[in-house]
Amino acid sequence: MRFGINTFLFTSPFTNDSITLFPRFKAWGFDSVEIALEDPAHINPSLVRRALDDNGLVCGSICAAMGPGRDLRGSVQEQETSLSYLKSVLDVMPILGCGMLAGPLYSSVGRAGVETPDDYQQQWELVVKHLSNLSMYAAEMGLQLAIEPLNRYETDFINTAEQALQMIDAVGNEALLLHLDTYHMNIEEKDPVQVILQAGHRLGHFHACGSDRGTPGKDHIDWRMINAALQVTGYTGDVVIESFTPDVKVIAKAASIWRQIESSQEAIAVEGLAFLRHKIN
Secondary structure (H helix, E strand, O other): OOEEEEHHHOOOOOOHHHHHHHHHHHHHOOOEEEEEEOOHHHOOHHHHHHHHHHOOOEEEEEEEOOOOOOOOOOOHHHHHHHHHHHHHHHHHHHHHOOOEEEEOOOOOOOEOOOOOHHHHHHHHHHHHHHHHHHHHHHHHOOOEEEEOOOOOOOEOOOOOHHHHHHHHHHHOOOOEEEEEEHHHHHHHOOOHHHHHHHHHHHEEEEEOOOOOOOOOOOOOOOHHHHHHHHHHHOOOOOEEEOOOOOOOHHHHHHOOOOOOOOOOHHHHHHHHHHHHHHHOO
């Protein structure tokens, strides 16, 4: 099991210049970097790969940036824009040595409203169709996708692991897996431990965040039981810290981070990693 850090904690967008973060990540003890890639055109993937290799790191995952205009259940233009973006990310992943594209791949973050059952069903069928095509595209390159349920304030589409697993079953491609996040589970799930157990072998990616989106371990989550559930499932994927501070303003606004939750970005990374290495194994 590798421990990773999401780059949104430190920068947006991720560009070639962002590789200067890698020596810090390595010095702090991380194994893996989760690159939040807003646009593959922002990077030279070969350059980024060399920088990862030079620092003894891997790109364990790409975090999809599903901002406005990227929506598999949106307008025709939004669907096309989203598909083009996601395929362009998949295209650079082999160069980066990355095998996992994770996040709320199905819709724009922040789209949340009241949908009629008929409208929801139509959107569901659209997303099934698009994720089926994307899963086949990924599988042909030996890559995987993992869809992340988000809390009710960030999406009205997939809030729980049960909904995500229903989507995974509807797509029916082994390249499509589940991405769980302790922050979102804390809001939406009755029992996060049972959710992990239910996911079983379909759990493909895991975000470890404090219940308030801050440092894992400085919160009320029962990390001992989270670890026990991960062990039962045999999970060996990455465990990634994805937290935010007001320092990266565009991400702070998107994630509703209006106050300084922790003392610093470095404190979240360093203290969070130390805690996870002690509690998750």
